[in-house]
Amino acid sequence: xxLCKVLGTVTSTAKHPAFSGxxxxxxxxxxxxxxxxxxxxxxxxxxxxxxxxxxxxVNREGNGAxxxxxxxxxxxxxxxxxxxxxxxx
Amino acid sequence: MYLGEVIGTVVCERKYExxxxxxxxxxxxxxxxxxxxxxPEVAVDTVSARRKDLVYLVGAREAALALEPHxxxxxxxxxxxxDSVDA
Numbered sequence: 001x002x003l004c005k006v007l008g009t010v011t012s013t014a015k016h017p018a019f020s021g022x023x024x025x026x027x028x029x030x031x032x033x034x035x036x037x038x039x040x041x042x043x044x045x046x047x048x049x050x051x052x053x054x055x056x057x058v059n060r061e062g063n064g065a066x067x068x069x070x071x072x073x074x075x076x077x078x079x080x081x082x083x084x085x086x087x088x089x
Numbered sequence: 090m091y092l093g094e095v096i097g098t099v100v101c102e103r104k105y106e107x108x109x110x111x112x113x114x115x116x117x118x119x120x121x122x123x124x125x126x127x128x129p130e131v132a133v134d135t136v137s138a139r140r141k142d143l144v145y146l147v148g149a150r151e152a153a154l155a156l157e158p159h160x161x162x163x164x165x166x167x168x169x170x171x172d173s174v175d176a
Contacts, residue, residue, distance in 0.1 A: 010145065010173075011173050013170070013172055014136045014169065015136060016135050016168040016169060018168070019169055026176040028121075039118075039127070040092075040121045040126075040176075041090060042092060042145050044090075052175075062149065065151075075152065075155035075168055076147065077147050077148065
């Protein structure tokens with residue numbers, strides 16, 4: 001899992017049915033000092049609980065996403081699994 | 090998952106049978122500011138994307154799950170056309 005900062009949202013009308021009703025966020029991977037590392041990417045916010053500026057924990061792997069979404073055919077790979085309160089490093 | 094911009098198409102007559110009838114597009118991966126973030130790649134289209142569209146893709150094993158049948162040899166699939174990015 002990676003630490004990320006939520007940059008904003010993505011809206012989309014034409015999409016694969018697996019994405020209907022899901023909230024898509026743009027997230028930027030960061031290091032323990034909250035500095036950007038690497039390229040921004042897209043993650044599904046399962047609980048619809050994060051917003052721009054939040055630090056979040058992103059699971060970037062499909063098996064965990066399939067378990068959490070309770071669907072073994074879902075083509076989703078990046079999932080926000082937690083909103084971070086504090087990082088001590 | 091990641092953003093990309095459609096920059097072209099690939100025509101491929103002879104291909105694995107599970108891929109018959111699937112459109113193949115060349116996509117330039119980009120970040121939220123539409124700056125290139127990785128080399129262009131070929132992706133299977135599931136949403137009728139067109140050239141210059143900003144799309145989002147899913148990679149690795151999950152790309153194949155976007156297709157029917159889903160046991161096919163693909164490693165990136167276009168799964169949505171972006172209307173707007175607020176970031």
